[in-house]
Amino acid sequence: xxxxxxxxxxxxxxxxxxxxxxxxxxxxxxxxxxxxxxxxxxxxxxxxxxxxxxxxxxxxxxxxxxxxxxxxxxxxxxxxxxxxxxxxxxxxxxxxxxxxxxxxxxxxxxxxxxxxxxxxxxxxxxxxxxxxxxxxxxxxxxxxxxxxxxxxxxxxxxxxxxxxxxxxxxxxxxxxxxxxxxxxxxxxxxxxxxxxxxxxxxxxxxxxxxxxxxxxxxxxxxxxxxxxxxxxxxxxxxxxxxxxxxxxxxxxxxxxxxxxxxxxxxxxxxxxxxxxxxxxxxxxxxxxxxxxxxxxxxxxxxxxxxxxxxxxxxxxxxxxxxxxxxxxxxxxxxxxxxxxxx
Amino acid sequence: xxxxxxxxxxxxxxxxxxxxxxxxxxxxxxxxxxxxxxxxxxxxxxxxxxxxxxxxxxxxxxxxxxxxxxxxxxxxxxxxxxxxxxxxxxxxxxxxxxxxxxxxxxxxxxxxxxxxxxxxxxxxxxxxxxxxxxxxxxxxxxxxxxxxxxxxxxxxxxxxxxxxxxxxxxxxxxxxxxxxxxxxxxxxxxxxxxxxxxxxxxxxxxxxxxxxxxxxxxxxxxxxxxxxxxxxxxxxxxxxxxxxxxxxxxxxxxxxxxxxxxxxxxxxxxxxxxxxxxxxxxxxxxxxxxxxxxxxxxxxxxxxxxxxxxxxxxxxxxxxxxxxxxxxxxxxxxxxxxxxxxxxxxxxxxxxxxxxxxxxxxxxxxxxxxxxxxxxxxxxxxxxxxxxxxxxxxxxxxxxxxxxxxxxxxxxxxxxxxxxxxxxxxxxxxxxxxxxxxxxxxxxxxxxxxxxxxxxxxxxxxxxxxxxxxxx
Numbered sequence: 001x002x003x004x005x006x007x008x009x010x011x012x013x014x015x016x017x018x019x020x021x022x023x024x025x026x027x028x029x030x031x032x033x034x035x036x037x038x039x040x041x042x043x044x045x046x047x048x049x050x051x052x053x054x055x056x057x058x059x060x061x062x063x064x065x066x067x068x069x070x071x072x073x074x075x076x077x078x079x080x081x082x083x084x085x086x087x088x089x090x091x092x093x094x095x096x097x098x099x100x101x102x103x104x105x106x107x108x109x110x111x112x113x114x115x116x117x118x119x120x121x122x123x124x125x126x127x128x129x130x131x132x133x134x135x136x137x138x139x140x141x142x143x144x145x146x147x148x149x150x151x152x153x154x155x156x157x158x159x160x161x162x163x164x165x166x167x168x169x170x171x172x173x174x175x176x177x178x179x180x181x182x183x184x185x186x187x188x189x190x191x192x193x194x195x196x197x198x199x200x201x202x203x204x205x206x207x208x209x210x211x212x213x214x215x216x217x218x219x220x221x222x223x224x225x226x227x228x229x230x231x232x233x234x235x236x237x238x239x240x241x242x243x244x245x246x247x248x249x250x251x252x253x254x255x256x257x258x259x260x261x262x263x264x265x266x267x268x269x270x271x272x273x274x275x276x277x278x279x280x281x282x283x284x285x286x287x288x289x290x291x292x293x294x295x296x297x298x299x300x301x302x303x304x305x306x307x308x309x310x311x312x313x314x315x316x317x318x319x320x321x322x323x324x325x326x327x328x329x330x331x332x333x334x335x336x337x338x339x340x341x342x
Numbered sequence: 343x344x345x346x347x348x349x350x351x352x353x354x355x356x357x358x359x360x361x362x363x364x365x366x367x368x369x370x371x372x373x374x375x376x377x378x379x380x381x382x383x384x385x386x387x388x389x390x391x392x393x394x395x396x397x398x399x400x401x402x403x404x405x406x407x408x409x410x411x412x413x414x415x416x417x418x419x420x421x422x423x424x425x426x427x428x429x430x431x432x433x434x435x436x437x438x439x440x441x442x443x444x445x446x447x448x449x450x451x452x453x454x455x456x457x458x459x460x461x462x463x464x465x466x467x468x469x470x471x472x473x474x475x476x477x478x479x480x481x482x483x484x485x486x487x488x489x490x491x492x493x494x495x496x497x498x499x500x501x502x503x504x505x506x507x508x509x510x511x512x513x514x515x516x517x518x519x520x521x522x523x524x525x526x527x528x529x530x531x532x533x534x535x536x537x538x539x540x541x542x543x544x545x546x547x548x549x550x551x552x553x554x555x556x557x558x559x560x561x562x563x564x565x566x567x568x569x570x571x572x573x574x575x576x577x578x579x580x581x582x583x584x585x586x587x588x589x590x591x592x593x594x595x596x597x598x599x600x601x602x603x604x605x606x607x608x609x610x611x612x613x614x615x616x617x618x619x620x621x622x623x624x625x626x627x628x629x630x631x632x633x634x635x636x637x638x639x640x641x642x643x644x645x646x647x648x649x650x651x652x653x654x655x656x657x658x659x660x661x662x663x664x665x666x667x668x669x670x671x672x673x674x675x676x677x678x679x680x681x682x683x684x685x686x687x688x689x690x691x692x693x694x695x696x697x698x699x700x701x702x703x704x705x706x707x708x709x710x711x712x713x714x715x716x717x718x719x720x721x722x723x724x725x726x727x728x729x730x731x732x733x734x735x736x737x738x739x740x741x742x743x744x745x746x747x748x749x750x751x752x753x754x755x756x757x758x759x760x761x762x763x764x765x766x767x768x769x770x771x772x773x774x775x776x777x778x779x780x781x782x783x784x785x786x787x788x789x790x791x792x793x794x795x796x797x798x799x800x801x802x803x804x805x806x807x808x809x810x811x812x813x814x
Binding site for chain 1: 604
């Protein structure tokens with residue numbers, strides 16, 4: 001027993017040593033900060049988005065939403081046990097998918113528009129074909145030992161999932177089997193995002209760390225720390241060189257992948273509610289972050305200032321999303337409504 | 343969302359901040375000088391002071407915080423829903439009516455945040471009191487809960503009944519007005535902390551995530567993996583921050599005109615004008631693409647490749663230069679990577695026949711090392727067998743053909759021909775002279791005199807909003 005503990009201590013020390021070296025390497029390239037770099041950028045001023053549409057149809061809390069790549073359809077998941085596919089232009093519901101388990105936490109639209117996936121406390125990711133006459137269950141991906149917190153399609157043949165069992169997983173939809181399991185987090189994985197070139201992805205977890213992974217090799221390429229509580233939301237900056245995280249510690253942070261470190265924190269003394277979700281506008285300039293205080297605050301990503309607020313929900317904002325064409329923002333809330341703003 | 347939920351004496355952090363904010367507003371409303379004007383409520387012969395109308399509340403909030411009526415309605419609605427203000431007529435309907443309906447402040451003793459969490463014992467005493475007062479005429483759901491509680495805390499039931507009787511006796515000693523007020527306050531508190539079935543439970547914390555603390559065992563195995571990961575992470579190439587940060591700024595600036603939330607979009611934003619012309623103009627394939635779209639092709643090679651029309655145009659250019667096979671090869675490799683597994687072998691063979699075999703009709707020029715590696719890989723085809731070759735060709739096109747394409751007449755003509763839609767004018771009334779813009783820029787970009795001549799919106803930029811003030 002003592003020998004084991006001694007071995008562990010040695011290993012721990014080596015780990016800590018390496019981490020110190022990584023920090024030193026990061027400091028070594030840190031020759032600037034965001035506020036000076038952004039000094040030349042034009043001021044955004046006060047951003048006032050108007051509520052354009054309110055989509056009513058769910059009967060209980062909305063937990064997740066995802067835009068289709070055509071920027072018109074959108075799928076939302078609610079505790080009432082349904083997935084609804086909307087035509088956001090007309091406000092009509094196109095498809096209603098009844099769920100076997102109402103405890104859904106995440107939903108995703110495939111880039112092709114043919115499939116949607118959802119999962120939650122049932123520990124499974126279920127993929128549905130919504131182009132069939134009536135929604136058909138295509139696959140039930142059942143191997144996680146914890147709840148499903150997030151899922152994202154790579155194509156009609158591959159899907160990524162993040163789970164409360166601390167792993168992320170790449171599945172082959174043709175066989176329904178796991179292709180690669182990504183293990184390294186020591187807390188529940190809460191969120192994941194695919195890089196624009198789909199070679200890497202990032203994940204945020206309850207261990208307050210964000211990690212960058214190689215999709216093909218299955219390895220963790222880098223770990224980013226800084227948050228002091230669960231990371232609930234994570235999104236790439238549109239050029240794929242940085243990502244933004246939102247956490248229960250009431251702040252959002254941007255991490256740069258090339259200089260390998262945190263570049264700016266978005267926080268405000270008056271904001272003492274956790275961040276539940278976030279999304280960026282097409283140019284990456286604006287960050288829309290949903291908070292537990294029922295509002296969605298808008299940040300200037302470069303200058304680090306709060307530039308606006310979307311308030312209109314009567315309960316927590318649980319999900320936000322900007323469509324591919326960047327037309328506006330959609331917010332979904334526990335008050336069972338989805339709102340479109342721009 | 344942290345895993346631990348409501349522990350005794352603790353408070354789930356999520357809701358606390360909202361409550362504190364609401365409490366600040368309530369305290370301001372009760373300020374003796376600047377606060378709300380109170381009125382008296384008449385209940386038959388009893389006069390109860392310190393009431394206010396819904397209308398007064400809305401107006402006060404609008405004035406104090408300088409907000410519009412819609413926002414004021416929303417905030418006051420929240421104050422009612424969370425129990426800081428309760429309605430005197432129709433106490434079960436927790437909404438704020440912007441009219442003469444009377445409301446009163448909840449006493450801090452009964453604020454949800456003060457007495458958190460609401461205890462079963464207190465609820466039992468409350469129901470017991472009501473039961474005695476109404477001689478058994480409780481509401482259906484209250485009867486059910488009462489009997490459930492009776493079973494669950496049966497061992498303290500004598501205490502419950504005793505307390506109930508005691509409190510009822512004490513209240514009889516009070517003035518009628520005070521008694522009525524206390525009853526209202528208590529009822530309001532329980533309507534929120536134990537809502538009737540079907541009513542919204544505002545204190546709902548959401549899905550309780552199973553608390554599984556023993557997920558990852560931190561043993562030697564774990565640390566060995568950590569060390570490997572750290573070594574890998576240490577070896578990463580790092581770029582100076584100043585360069586990276588500048589990159590973000592440049593990117594945002596470059597894409598600002600292409601970001602409808604920042605700059606609006608032409609002819610109009612379909613969400614605002616209900617006119618889907620913008621989407622029609624920007625379909626995957628259109629006879630003439632918009633100028634903004636063609637402009638994006640010059641931002642990066644990926645932008646060009648990701649756009650089907652861009653790829654087609656680029657292919658036309660490459661064919662002219664007799665290097666179309668490169669793009670063809672790249673596309674075929676992409677097809678293997680993202681397509682069905684069953685067709686991989688067939689597709690790999692096709693690629694070999696068309697692009698790699700000696701004397702192939704569309705032979706691509708790959709360096710010998712990569713070619714050897716690829717050829718041996720083909721013997722056991724898999725999804726990523728073409729990866730190295732594809733990368734090689736990708737960088738070849740990107741460094742060589744792509745920049746030349748951007749300088750070519752083909753591209754320049756495309757850019758010049760690109761459509762710049764006219765902003766759809768949206769007039770509300772025929773006789774209104776100033777027409778509303780159907781594509782406002784929500785982000786009020788401060789005008790910057792960058793161009794000489796001071797044209798605020800930069801006359802040199804294609805596809806921008808009409809200079810006639812698109813700021814809302």
